[in-house]
Amino acid sequence: MKSNVWSILKKEIKEMFRDKKSLSMMLILPIMIPLLVIGMSAFFDSQMNKPIEDYNKIGFAYEMSDVEKDIAHEVGIDTVFGSEKELKRKYLKEKIDLYVTKENNRYIIHGSESDNTTYATALADSYFSSYKEYLQNISLTNYHVSPKEIVNIITVEKDIVESENFFADYITNYAFLFIIMAITVSSTYPATDATAGEKERGTLETLLTFPIKSRDIIVGKFLGVSLSSIITGVISLTLTIVSLLAANHMFKIYEDVNLMLSSESMIFAFLVIIAYSLLISGLCIAIASNSKTFKEAQSALTPLTFLSFFPSFVAFMIDLKTTTLLSFVPFLNFTLLFTDITSHDVNFIHVICMLFSTILVIIVVLSIIIKQYKSENVLFNK
């Protein structure tokens, strides 16, 4: 007998695309991705490439020698002189970024924690470090000791492989985490509408009188919800790539990195999106099917939403690395693979493990729902 999956799928697609709420759920979060990427990049860029004129006005409540003035000028300080009282007033009026007082050989840097003071403090530290080195050199020369022998008595070199660009890693990881969030949110609404919503509206009873196998109903609904999630995922991925490229050109912080994903990485990202969309759609349908009303289903799905984000945040926070075993763990495997994709370090075996685990979970979940739809309990929950 011909399968009715296609008829159910067509119905679900029509219902979904004609419902403003379903459409907005599919599009709202992806549209926010460029805002997130460009917004965060602009913030990082403004912090890293802050013009020195914004924070280099430092007050000195003492007379400076010509040498001190030269060093201050060399490190970029715009010196302002005055009494401690005057400088304090200027500081409070934000006319200078901090001020320094002196008691014999003790210098005190004054200020309160703020963005500009932090930068100005770094500038003052640099000035005092250079000035201290100058005084040390003078003293050692007076004792006929070569400063080079003392200052460079040992040398320390760093051989640490650093991340190519901290901000690039940060922004790409967050963008991909956002894709996961967008897919999760976009699948909950249509899944609820296709199951609990249909029950609440009374159309499920009509559907169950049709000569359709419960397997065809569930597979049709599952494919419909998955399609919505995949569309969200693909839009999100496209917007992520476009906004990363734009950020790459727009901001100085990324000038030494290439944020463009390779074609291989894009294929892997697409595979991860499809797998995640299928998994989350299956789970959403399974949970929402047990609810009598739309509202009840939405409440029941809230923990799943958190469950889908939680491993991602944990993995991101503790800098978890992908292993074959972790590639089998639902939810966690998607985040880890996305991280690998952004760092251009994907292991094909891990992708296969993730796909295998996802397919297994989907089969189990769908079998449970199909069994549930064979029973009258799906309509008349006890």
Next chain:
Amino acid sequence: MLEVSQLKKKFIRYNSKRKKEEFLADNDISFQAKEGEIIGILGPNGAGKTTLLRMIAGILEPTSGIIAFDEMNFKSNEIEIKKNIAYLSGNTKIYHSLSTYELLKMCCEIYHVDQSLVESRIQEVTNILNMKEFLYNRIGRLSTGQMQRVNIARCLVHDPKYYIFDEATNGLDIISSQIILNFMKEERKKGKCILYSTHYMEEAENICDRVIMINKGVVIKEGTPDMIKHETGTTNLRDAFFQLIGGNISEK
């Protein structure tokens, strides 16, 4: 032929002490329905009519008993049976986001109406129920009467052998309910078997060939309207019903 034999349906409910207890919504119900017959299932609210018809339509599973359509049962021939049934209740809802045409086309696909006949079948049903003016409008934008016509259309489009109507005229105005009653009469002429539950005794008296009276889940009388009136010594089915339940109007 439809054969219902010793049908029982048990539900769990909570009593006044909030303890679970079993109760029989339908108990030992048996009857037969032949082609070209309208069988009325009569009884007050809560008598067990809806449960009975839901079991016959395959939405509910009987606790025990047999339902056989042309000697086929739901366990082994569910899809084949459902292809020959049309179920319509007063509460039956249809997809508001689809147009009438889309719904009918979907039904044709689901019931596997021959591809070459789909368009002509939709046109035929559209003409019968006078739906031309709103065929391409979304169902959600139709009036209650138009919506009920669409509901009948989706029952009719696959030309079923059996109709199951559960209080299908409930809440409808006189014109809309007359459309359904006329439709049943026409289908009877074509040799279709119709099960029609209602609590409007007069309506049933006018249209049904036989009636089955149910109260508290058990059949209290079965026969033609004339026969029941004769046997109870009453002039209408309403009085006959009260006579049969001993004048007890408690709904417990």
